[in-house]
Amino acid sequence: MSSPLPSVEAFERxxxxxxxxxEVKWDGxxxxxxxxxxxxxxxxxxxxxxxxxxxxxxxxIGASSWLVARGIKPVFRITPLSAPALNAALEExxxxxxxxxxxxxxxxxxxxxxEQGKALDVLDPAFLAAQQALQGQDEDTxxxxxxxxxxxxxxxxxxxxxxxxxPVASGLMAIADGIVITGNxxxxxxxxxxxxxxxxxxxxxxxxxxxxxxxxxxxxQADNTAAKALYAGLGYxxxxxxxxxxxxxxx
Numbered sequence: 463m464s465s466p467l468p469s470v471e472a473f474e475r476x477x478x479x480x481x482x483x484x485e486v487k488w489d490g491x492x493x494x495x496x497x498x499x500x501x502x503x504x505x506x507x508x509x510x511x512x513x514x515x516x517x518x519x520x521x522x523i524g525a526s527s528w529l530v531a532r533g534i535k536p537v538f539r540i541t542p543l544s545a546p547a548l549n550a551a552l553e554e555x556x557x558x559x560x561x562x563x564x565x566x567x568x569x570x571x572x573x574x575x576x577e578q579g580k581a582l583d584v585l586d587p588a589f590l591a592a593q594q595a596l597q598g599q600d601e602d603t604x605x606x607x608x609x610x611x612x613x614x615x616x617x618x619x620x621x622x623x624x625x626x627x628x629p630v631a632s633g634l635m636a637i638a639d640g641i642v643i644t645g646n647x648x649x650x651x652x653x654x655x656x657x658x659x660x661x662x663x664x665x666x667x668x669x670x671x672x673x674x675x676x677x678x679x680x681x682x683q684a685d686n687t688a689a690k691a692l693y694a695g696l697g698y699x700x701x702x703x704x705x706x707x708x709x710x711x712x713x
Contacts, residue, residue, distance in 0.1 A: 467567050470542050470702055472639065473679055474510055477503075480636035480643035482613045487528060490514050494525050496532040497613070500606035502561070502706050503681070505529070508539035515547035522551060526709070541704040557707040564690070566698035567679040570642065570671050573696075579665030581619040584611040584634065589620030592629035596648040607646075617673050621666040623658055631662035635670050642670035644680040647689070659692055667696075 468476075483495025483504050491511035497504035507525035526536035538544075538552060540559070575581075582589040585608065594604045611618075611634075618636035622629050633647040644666065649659045667678060680698065682689045 467569070467701065468641065468677060471510060473565055473567065473641065473701065474508075474541060474543060476638040476641040476679070477643055477681075479616050479638035480614075480618070480641075481645055482610065482615070484609060484613045485532065489521060489524065490516075492521060492525065494528050496529060496534055497610045498606045499534055500603070500610050502537050503539065504610055505534045506537035506539045506706065508541065509544045509548050512543055512545050515545035518545065518547045518551045522548070522555070536709055538707045539704060540707055542702050552707045555709065557709050559705050559707050562684040562703065562705045564682055564684055564703055565679060565701045566682055566690075566693050567641075567677060567701050568697045568699060570667060570675050570678045571697065573664040573667040573671065575665040575668040576623055576661040578624045579662060580622050580624070581635075581665065581669040582622060584614060584618050584620045586620060588629075589622055589632070592622045592632045593620070593646060593648065596629060596632055596650060597646075619666065619669050621662055621669070623662040623665060625653075625658070631658040633662055633666055635666040637670055637673055637675045640675055641677040641679055642667070642673075642675040644678070647680075654688075660696065663692070663696055 481503055483497050485496040487494045491514040492507060492509045494507045495504055499505055529536050540549060590604060590608060593607065614636060616636050616638045618634065621633045621635055623631040630653050631649040634645045636643050647659065670678065680693065682693060
């Protein structure tokens with residue numbers, strides 16, 4: 463019988479380290495993070511303890527003001543750890559719920575790296591260039607991504623899969639507390655359904671196991687059926703749901 467997977471809190475705290483904020487401020491078990499606006503995940507506030515529910519309205523205002531002062535629109539990441547009083551206060555204030563997503567995870571077994579897959583330093587120009595090309599990013603977005611990656615303080619690698627010398631799939635692998643978190647998964651849109659994303663993932667998971675990871679996890683949007691099928695095929699299973707809340711948007 464396989465061992466149980468880690469708790470929601472373990473996954474969420476590993477995620478904080480694997481996808482860091484450049485600026486971080488704790489308020490009890492609430493955390494605010496800012497990373498020059500690159501992704502909601504690294505530019506949001508969240509609660510990591512359902513029991514930490516004192517003065518929620520004032521703390522929502524404090525977190526929102528902190529984000530706005532850094533040029534970021536207020537965002538709360540809502541997970542099973544969010545205090546019910548926080549969720550109720552955001553609902554009452556009319557904050558819209560967006561980007562319904564899942565956390566998937568699995569025990570990390572054996573994976574064989576693709577012969578044309580590479581695990582690069584996250585600041586290697588080849589990885590940054592592959593991400594920029596495959597994501598269709600402009601220079602400003604790539605620079606903001608680079609700044610976030612420079613804040614990483616855990617073992618990490620930029621995975622690039624090549625075909626005929628051209629990057630065709632890429633992703634980021636970062637290991638925190640024995641959990642490898644995968645992000646920024648992207649495939650050449652003209653070469654989908656060729657098994658390239660699976661080969662890239664296998665390359666990264668092989669690297670992670672070699673580096674000592676025993677659990678693999680990642681985030682996927684609920685409406686991304688192709689990605690969910692890919693990850694299920696690799697052995698990942700659904701663990702829990704999360705979403706984001708933003709103010710002033712229609713319900």
